[in-house]
Amino acid sequence: AHGKHAKDLDGLKAIHKHHATLQERIDYIEKSIGDSADKHYEELQRLKALHAKHADALAKHGRDSSAALAQHATVQERLGFLETAIGDSADKHMAEIQEMRNYTASHGKDLSYLKEMHAKLSGETQDAHSKHLDVGQRLDLLESRLRTCFAST
Template sequence: AHGKHAKDLDGLKAIHKHHATLQERIDYIEKSIGDSADKHYEELQRLKALHAKHADALAKHGKDASAALAAHASVNERIAFLERAVGDSADKHLAELADLRSNHGLTAKDVAALREAHAKLSSDAQGTNAAHISLGQRLDLLESRLRHCFSA
């Protein structure tokens, strides 16, 4: 039995040599956890830096969007501007149309007055021509009488 125990003890010692000691195993676990913690800490720091960069970009984008919205007139403001422009234009056109109609009436009166003056001038010209003809006839008559007086 002693030989069996000795053999079992030798087998146990051989197995024990193949197994790491408790201290070695704890050291290994601590190193693994430490390496993992360092790696996670570095990743966390990178993540925080990226998060800060993203937050800055988001804030800048928000400011740019606000500035763009402030620079652009709202739809209601744009519609109001167009309505004023169209209204002002319509009022201006109505005033110009009234002026044109008024001037057209004056022009029509002037044309009528010119026609009347032309008709009178034509009539006077015809009367003058008629008087010239009668003067010619009168002159002929006087000449014929003078000839008759001198020939007798």
């Protein structure tokens, strides 16, 4: 009986040794979420840089337009040019705004997905933790019984 219990205990120890710890699982989840957050932060920084570049280009375009308008002969021509430039610029801006809204919506979907995955992983981690405690309790019971068995022999 002692040999069988010792063998069972060794088997349990081997299984426990190969079972990933809760801390390892949490570390993996934290790394995954951190990598995702870093990726989104970099993308946001790139978007901000592109926005600044666009603002600079728009400012330059405004300066160039002003210089060209100064050379026009009549107020009517100047007014016609301005109306066209503003109309085109507004159309471009509306298209860019829509593109940015689409991009933002896409980011929102990605963020929602990440939140869902985080919640799912948290649930799985809690499940694993509760099962892990059950295994610990079982091991305590087994050790208690082995002590009782050895004490009576």
